[in-house]
Amino acid sequence: MPDPFVVVGGDAAGLSAASKAKREAPERDVVVFEKGRWISYAHCGTPYFVEGVVETLDDLLSLSPDEVEERGVDLRREHEVTGVNTDARTVGVDGPDGQFEQPYSDLLVATGAHAVTSPIEGHELDAALPMHGLDNAAATRALLMDPDADHLAAVGGEEYVDRERVERCGALEPPETVAIVGGGYVGVEMAEAFSAHDLDVHLFQRPSHVLESFGDPIAERVEETLRDHGVTLHLDTEVARLVDDTGASTGDGRVAGLECAGGTTLECELALVGIGVRPNTHLLEDTPVALGESGAVAVDDFGATNVDGVYAAGDCAEMTHAVTGESTWVPLGLTANRAGRAVGTTVARTDHDAGDNGDGSGHGGVSPADREPVGSIAGTAVTKAFDMEVGRSGITDLDEARSYGFDPVKETITTRSRSGYYPGAAETTVTLVADRDSERLLGGAIAGTDRAAVRIDTVATALEAETTVGDLERTDLAYAPPFSPVWDPILTAAKVLRGSL
Amino acid sequence: MPDPFVVVGGDAAGLSAASKAKREAPERDVVVFEKGRWISYAHCGTPYFVEGVVETLDDLLSLSPDEVEERGVDLRREHEVTGVNTDARTVGVDGPDGQFEQPYSDLLVATGAHAVTSPIEGHELDAALPMHGLDNAAATRALLMDPDADHLAAVGGEEYVDRERVERCGALEPPETVAIVGGGYVGVEMAEAFSAHDLDVHLFQRPSHVLESFGDPIAERVEETLRDHGVTLHLDTEVARLVDDTGASTGDGRVAGLECAGGTTLECELALVGIGVRPNTHLLEDTPVALGESGAVAVDDFGATNVDGVYAAGDCAEMTHAVTGESTWVPLGLTANRAGRAVGTTVARTDHDAGDNGDGSGHGGVSPADREPVGSIAGTAVTKAFDMEVGRSGITDLDEARSYGFDPVKETITTRSRSGYYPGAAETTVTLVADRDSERLLGGAIAGTDRAAVRIDTVATALEAETTVGDLERTDLAYAPPFSPVWDPILTAAKVLRGSL
Incomplete structure (x- = not known):
């Protein structure tokens, strides 16, 4: 028996790959390491959870750990993969029971992306939250509730949620004015979400329009709609720092306002920062696995990296652009699902006992015709504002x-x-x-x-x-x-x- | 100056061609003969006019005769083209001031299609109407109104409508039960339309499902929706005749019921028959212009027939199917607009003084690269039931x-x-x-x-x-x-x- 197919990351790409591989090759062992508690969560649904259109975090979970296990996948939550040895074909894992080395036959890096907060100062104040992930969404929603409410019951996700954080945010006085820093699509969606709570909503965008990748005429229609619904737009406006009620950007205080590079200031009791995401590639730093120009993992048409047996998919990986034919990095949900599923298929068809197939592909055990393409992307994106x-x-x-x-x-x-x-x-x-x-x-x-x-x-x-x-x-x-x-x-x-x- | 570009038919294909030709080649004379009074009408809107969602017939007119004239097109309504002499390049025209011969340099046959009523007997009874054209829509809507209402004012289209017919139908007692014969998309749309008037609606369909070209699973969802809204479906049921209150299918009586081949009968006071349409090709019967297997006019990729200078477009013409590459006949609105516009472009680029361009295309005066393709069709169709x-x-x-x-x-x-x-x-x-x-x-x-x-x-x-x-x-x-x-x-x-x- 070959070593297991090891997947790092238990979200869209990772679990799509694991599920597909197990379904196609039930005899193969498939192990998924997820460093956090959450798995298979719908990132794209978080604004609607904050809005209240989606009731609880549980609604945003596509698959429970039990369902993943029922598929025959060995899922290990709260297991962080800390290193990869591509020569020995092992990963180092840090779990609740200590550290260990896990051999792999094929490895999928599906580590996702993280929110950028720099260079904005003060993003560690209370009630200053990044726009990323379910724990931040839970904290945001708790903050909007009455301090006496049962925050944990309301946000749901009981088995997974950062309870301490929900309770700490829930205990704060709800905001009346909220600042959204960043006018990408999550920023726009959050403007709608906060408006539903009758807050005074301010959206700050450094470029001259929201939704830059949609072009000015489209952005202008969104901006008109946002203004019609009472959202105050601060375009061409760069936020420099979030401050507490003493004007400090450090310390244990709660956010009380923000200051812009041009001098604009705003008093606000909640600041949500969504100024970008970056691929999680830290794990590969000391490995021969190559990154692309974008900083995400470089892969071929089948999601394979330059190292035999190592794949990458989802928000941490590049994809080929349908129009340019060049590698690009556009982290989106369908891409992650599709690429993960394709890698799972290819891995399931890989016969490690057959050794190198000699086709020069650098990936032993699977003939080119048996590999499943991850496809290309066109950067297709949709959203709505009201x-x-x-x-x-x-x-x-x-x-x-x-x-x-x-x-x-x-x-x-x-x-x-x-x-x-x-x-x-x-x-x-x-x-x-x-x-x-x-x-x-x-x-x-x-x-x-x-x-x-x-x-x-x-x-x-x-x-x-x-x-x-x-x-x-x-x-x-x-x-x-x-x-x-x-x-x-x-x-x-x-x-x-x-x-x- | 060459002879005019002559267009037979003043609806989608004909007026698209005329407008485009005049815009591209303002020096060319463009004459459109339309045998009726209506021009440029939105067939597809008639069910919604009967329903009342569209208020009057005027709303369904895309262009008024004045607007067509403003484009520099010589529009002659109530002028019927009765013959084509392809050797002499003339058409015979029968107009209000008598008959005449009209020379043409290029000719577009855009004569549309007509509703089939055969083999159903009794379709000439009062309150038995074909599902085709604005005059029938006006008659249907007048029939639904109180006999004392101002039918002409209500239906609109004052300059064009068959006033005598509207008044005759309007004078009849409104129906309580209506039979729709034919479950194509217009039949389905009319079921929704009549339901809006709180009528007892019965839809008869000879095949086992409505919307045959959509396939059974899609049809079944439509049928479920129709039934949920109180429409009685008679599937696998062939209507043989419409009868008056004496049981006769001929004469001057009003429809009082229908009889099916299998013995089913229904009492109804209005019957709408929509069992198919056929291309209007009568005009070309004694000409060398070839028809295709479908019975519609055969054309090449540019809308040209087999005869030099003669084009056909819209509901009377075939098109190439995108999937099969074969000629097919699917009369739909976008096809007519697109093909008409393409023919207008090609005609505008034709230089008749240059004579035959010697490229063997059979169409003198326009080089292949200058011809505008009419495109292919995929038979794309959409509709709704409620x-x-x-x-x-x-x-x-x-x-x-x-x-x-x-x-x-x-x-x-x-x-x-x-x-x-x-x-x-x-x-x-x-x-x-x-x-x-x-x-x-x-x-x-x-x-x-x-x-x-x-x-x-x-x-x-x-x-x-x-x-x-x-x-x-x-x-x-x-x-x-x-x-x-x-x-x-x-x-x-x-x-x-x-x-x-």
């Missing part, structure tokens, strides 16, 4: 497109989501970008209140297929008065963009 | 797929439309069909209450790009809890289907 839905896919920034050698042309149109005579038609804004010479579609974005977000899937599908704008314009999309005008907004945008090429 | 949205695209019927040489495999799944923890997640049913050998996606269909219809655009886009099921499974579709589970329902279906190949 009733304003937005989506984006591909390369929409002109400078970014030029950096990959394209000669990009961009058009933005606003048109109706339905036949004009059918009630509920909503102004829908579509941006499309194409390369002038090849006429290839490079990216797109959309905003609108009527089924806008899912329409980005048309763009995502066209990008993966390397469609030209002309082909997109002639695509036989759905038309019926309740759902679309004769020319779907994306077709109209394609028509206009083609006219500009 | 809150149940459905869509389909491509080839979903196994026998049909086999007839084109495919070895089809079909899977149907039902999954949630959103993350399970997010409110509003709705059971969504997806059917996908692929070819076993090539793994190419052949078609798909979807049903669900939460943004289901527009998701078919993903399938339509994938079909046009000749995507494999594996590629579809790895497409980077949008994910966010309010809009989709991590694996979009279409991705889940692709995953399951790929497992069956």
Whole structure:
């Protein structure tokens, strides 16, 4: 029997890989080490938990530890993998019963990402929270509740949650004014979440628009919606420090305000910081496993690193971009699930008794035809602010497109989501970008209140297929008065963009 | 100056072509002959007009005659083209001021389609109406109103509507029970429309399911929804005749019931017959212009018929199917608009003074590179019954797929439309069909209450790009809890289907 398939990290990528490998090759041992208590949690649901649309943390758990065990996976929570020896094919593990070496036949690094708080000072004050992970979400929600409430019962996640932290945050007086630092999609979602609690919500964004990767016209529609719902936007505004009621950024105090580089100040009793995430690659520092330019783990089309038997997937790994063909790092949920599942399939098909297959792939025991591709990504993302839905896919920034050698042309149109005579038609804004010479579609974005977000899937599908704008314009999309005008907004945008090429 | 570009038919294809040609080549004369009074009407909106969601017929007119004239198009309503002489390049026209011959340089036949009523007897009784065109919609809506109401004011379309018919139908007692004969998408939409008027609605369908082209699992969800809303379905039931209160199918009486081949009878005071449409090709009978196997006009990739200078587009013409590459006839609104616009572009680029361009295309004066393709179709269609949205695209019927040489495999799944923890997640049913050998996606269909219809655009886009099921499974579709589970329902279906190949 070969050594186990060892997975580091018990979230989307790790558990997808473990489950798939065990299902395809039930005779293989599969061990998952997760350093924390939580497994298989829906990060993307945390704003809706804070909002209250999702009742408890338990609702955000896709799989319980028991369910993972029932799949035959040996799941070890609160086991931190502290080192990898790629020559010996072992990992060092630090668990509740001490340290040990675990041999592996194949290793999947699925360590995820962590929130960045630097260079903002004062992020360790009480009621200053990073926008990342379930414990922070629990702490945020506890903070919004009455100090006398039963915070633990309300937030749920009883077996997993950092109880001490929930109780400490819950004991604080609820805020009246909240500052969100960072206007990415989680920041925007949190603005909606806090508004639902009737708070005075302020969103600070260093660039001139929220949702930078969606482009200005889309961002402006979101900003209008946020303002309509009472959210105060501080754009082009860099937060320098969070301070307590003495003006200090250090110590044990509670956040009482913030100070911006330009001099703006705000009194607030809760600050949520979401200014970026970085891949967790610390584990690989002293190994020969190569990182890519992005700082995430470099992998091939099958999720394999440069070291035989070592894979990486999910928020810690790069992926190939569907438009550029280059490696990129865009940590998102579907990517993690898909790549993890693909690695699990490939590992299940690997016959370690067969030795190196001699194909020069550097990965012994599995023939190229048996490896499952992790696929490419287009950076497709959707979110909403109240009733304003937005989506984006591909390369929409002109400078970014030029950096990959394209000669990009961009058009933005606003048109109706339905036949004009059918009630509920909503102004829908579509941006499309194409390369002038090849006429290839490079990216797109959309905003609108009527089924806008899912329409980005048309763009995502066209990008993966390397469609030209002309082909997109002639695509036989759905038309019926309740759902679309004769020319779907994306077709109209394609028509206009083609006219500009 | 060359002779005018002559267009026969003033609806979607004809006016798209005329407008586009005039915009691209303002110096060219463009004449549109329309035999009726209506132009540029939204057929697809008629059920919603009968329902009352759309207030008047005027709302369904995209362009007024004045607006067409402002574009520089010479529009002649109530002018019927009665013959085509392709040698002399003239058409015979019968107008209010008599008959005349109109020379053309290029001719577009955009004569549309007509409703079939045969073999059902009694369809000429009062209150027995075909499901086609605005005058029938006006008559239907007038029939639902109180006899004392101002029917003409209510239905609108004052300049165009068949006033005598509206008044005659309006004078009849409103029905209590209505029979819809035919369960295609218009039949289903009309069931919703009549239900809004609190009528006892019966829908008769000869096949065993409504919406045959969507496949059984999708149809069953629609049928369940219709029944939940009180519509009585008579499936596997062939209507033989409509009868008046004496049991006669001829004469001047009003419909009082219907009789089915199997013996079923129903008393009803309104019968709407929608058992199919056929292309209007009568005009071309004595010309060398070839029809295709479907009975519609055969055209090439640019909408050109086999005769130099003669084009056809819209509901009277065939199109190339994106999946089979064969000619097919699927009369739908986007197809007509797109093909008409393409023909208008090609005609505008045709230089008749240059004579035959000698490229063997049979179409003088325009080089192949300057011709605008009409594109292919995938038979994409969407509709809804109350809150149940459905869509389909491509080839979903196994026998049909086999007839084109495919070895089809079909899977149907039902999954949630959103993350399970997010409110509003709705059971969504997806059917996908692929070819076993090539793994190419052949078609798909979807049903669900939460943004289901527009998701078919993903399938339509994938079909046009000749995507494999594996590629579809790895497409980077949008994910966010309010809009989709991590694996979009279409991705889940692709995953399951790929497992069956």
